[in-house]
Amino acid sequence: MTDNTANNIKVPETPSCFDKATIGGQAVLEGVMMRGKTAWAVAARDEQGEIHCEEHPLKNAADRHKWMKWSVIRGIVALGSSLALGTKALAISARIAGFEEEEEGTERAEGEERESAMTGGVIAGSIVMGIALAVFIFVLLPAFVTQLVMGPAQENTLLWNTFDGLMRIAIFFAYVYAISRIPDIRRVFRYHGAEHKVISAVENGDPLTVESARKYSNLHTRCGTAFLIMVMALAILVFSLVPVNAMVTAWGITNTFAVLGIRIVSRLLLLPLVAGLAYEVTVKWASKNTHLAIVKIIMWPGLQMQRLTTGEPDDDMIEVAIVAAKCVLEADKAVAATSSA
DSSP states (O other), X not given: OEEEEGGGXXXXXXXXTOOXXXXXXXXXXXXXXXXXXXXXXXXXXXXXXXEEEEXXXXXXXXGTXXXXXXXXXXXXXXXXXXXXXXXXXXXXXHHHHTSSXXXXXXXXXXXXXXXXXXXXXXXXXXXXXXXXXXXXXIIIHHHHHHHHHHOOGGGOHHHHHHHHXXXXXXXXXXXXXXXXXXXXXXHHHHHHHHHHHHHHHHHTTXXXXXXXXXXXXXXXXXXXXXXXXXXHHHHHHHHHTSOHHHHXXXXXXXXXXXXXXXXXXXXXXXXXXXXXXXXXXXXXXXXXXXXXXXXXXHHHHHXXXXXXXXXXXXXXXXXXXXXXXXXXXHHHHHHHHHHHO
């Protein structure tokens, strides 16, 4: 782990083995997290306005297990890794920005093992609670509302699933709109815009300067917002293919709530599959074929949703995102040089 200020970080060249899909990021508190091929880094401003960048090696389980790189499965693995990494990044940015105070008179190295264990527990708990809340809001709630409005799904499965999917998207839109009204969240969304601009500059081989990054859009094909919209859209199709009606008929189940319960359970079991398919569409296909008209049509809803989850950043925010990008590019370049030596 390294911690540097902006003045200590050189501008690296983009590695010759660079692939667009190997750089991604996330807005955090007063900063940006960037993930490269071999490392990830969090850059944020402290209370004095100085930028600090904390870099960590990227531990990729897929490098040890080839089956984790299979199509669809790699998307599930990437999603789980992103959730864990994102939570760690938020904790680091909170510490740098001064939202969390360290105990006086205690060196970080002395309590590193205890801190690591505590942080791991907090991260695991946060992920579990976040997933549980997301399941309730975006799976259980839409299903119950659809049941009340449309009645049992057995009468018209496709129409029921379509209404349920649209209800899920509407709830997501309302949720994002509501939190975007909160000033602190809105500031994080502006860092989100800075992250997108800098990633676009890197992908296009531009020098990492505020001027070169500013010209790019706040919107990006591989954004998590676009990914979530794709998950919700694909869920309508995948859930409609599950023969729940045939299953409950074969099992002799007639209770309306029991049938709804089976439908909800089947959806929970299929969510990883839907996420894996969405990853293949947004990351592995769409991001590499942005020039195609069909890609522009398919990705349009997700890109428009980003108008809520991103904001126009100021130069200071773009500078922070640039520092994070420099950290991971330098790390990737160093590893590539070592490997070729």
